[in-house]
Amino acid sequence: MMDEILIQALSGLSRGMVLFVVASGLTLIFGTMRIANFAHGSFYMLAAFLTYSVATMVGDRTWGFLAALCLAPPIVASVGALIEWGLLKRIATRPHQYQLILTYAITLIVADGIKILWGRDYRTVARPAGLDGAITILDMPFPTYNAMLILVGVLIAVGLHLLLTRTRFGKTIRAAVADGEMIGALGVNVQRLFTGVFALGAGLAGLGGVLAAPVGSVSLGIDTSIIIESFAVIIIGGVGNVMGALIGAVLIGVVHAVGILFAPKLAIAFVFIALCAVLLIRPQGLLGRST
């Protein structure tokens, strides 16, 4: 039983890593622009479908997946930049509800757009050669691809940390999270920063979509589940905090996966119990700053 729980926790960890990649983008957007971007799940879904198409076009499953990994995130990031520059910028000064509704409208358009371009069927993406087997942990098989996801998640976390602490762009983002008005007063081009952050965030959602495509199903509706979990992640972790998102995502992934062992249909309830506990103890999130 213990072994079973451990393997399940590992598999939750790999799922949590995908969630981290997506939620880190959302938390950066929220932290800098103060927009709860509903369309974030749509970026993820769009990337998953792009992965399917690119993989099918290329034919070879390894090269197909690698091609998708190189192509889909930049495409989705460009879509994000276009949405920020063309739509969100125009209503930046209006009350929150308009921005929320605008990103919601985008989720509707993307959902039907995908229906038009790809149809309503489920799609599957093959795992790259060498990653389709299983490794043995504690005498139990564990899918190689999931092990790779954990590794990739750690690499992306380190990469994002370096981006935020070592580059000018990253430092500006962190400054914007801490005090948005101040960096405008200090002469940072806030407009350009917002477009950049939105593109980066959308790109991360896209990267998550590519990574998830070979493990989950590529289907309509995956936008909703990921966006709800991502919101839970950033509430747990604290807004604008990438390391908080990592902790929140791993927590949710593991709690959810282990919860499935005990109550398959209601596992998501355990996630919310964790969420409520965090809210009671630290309403600003585990690593968030109180305002």
Place this chain on the structure above:
Amino acid sequence: MTVQPLPPLQPAAGSAASMRTKTIIGGGLIVGLYLLPFVLGESYLFLSIDFLIMALFAVSYNLLLGQAGMLSFGHAAYYGLGAYTVAILFNKLAVPVHIGLLASPFIAGAIALAVGWFAVRVTGMYFAMLTLAFGQLLHTVVMGWYGFTGGDDGLPVMPPDWLLPARNYYLFVLTVTLVSLAALRLITLSAFGTALNAIRENRQRAIFVGLGVRNYELGAFVIAGAFAGIAGAMRAPLQQMAFPSLLHWGQSAEPVLMALAGGIHTFAGPIVGAAIFVFTNFVITTYSEYPLLVFGVIVLLVVLYLPGGVAGAVIDAWERLRRRAR
């Protein structure tokens, strides 16, 4: 920073004469609504029932967004819970739907109390995310609890024979909706409603003058949830089915859209918004193969180009015409 003096209270809005006009227009409208089923065909009658339910749903929501400035994105949960209250009482205890309806605001309100207790700890966009997340949790629970809710198959509900004809059901829904709207109107005008206005205008100041802001917000959340429950309780017998999709976040977007389309700063705004929404939805689903796409584009255009909502734009255009005529 100097403290701006509050503007003097308006004397009871412009005289007895305008009050009388308002009463006459309102009374005429109500009489007209009661006569409607005797002139409308059955399919339009169903559309009118849909409108009444959505109007109550939207007005209950606007107690949060318009009055208290609370941006909830999980209002459908309480709407759906109202529907399931009626459906479960009907299936498990054979309670007829019009009796079950009386229980719906209490069940929906009780769950709203439990969620709100956590949710009012945060504000703004955080509040929106949290109410959305809790709404989806309730959706998942209803989806997964096959033994109690029927899961994604839904739960059938049959109205009693006397409520089956569309005309009778319309009159029933009309009466319940009017009573509920009157109750909500009284709440918005009460001291409680005024306190909610104060919180919306300046939360910080409301705290400083000693309002228990969180308790007021929780109260608003519970009341809004309870009335959404009544709206949902009227929905299930109409479709003769309670579905989990009634609690889905797509459904939660609807009262937000209706309130914004009609205007959030008046009591009647969301009712106008409901009319616009129900009609637009009807046209789109009838004529388009991709209703979400068309609907999304319309919402996008309205948000970008009609900041005051559809109703606001109509009023603006009307005033411009009047000025030109003069």
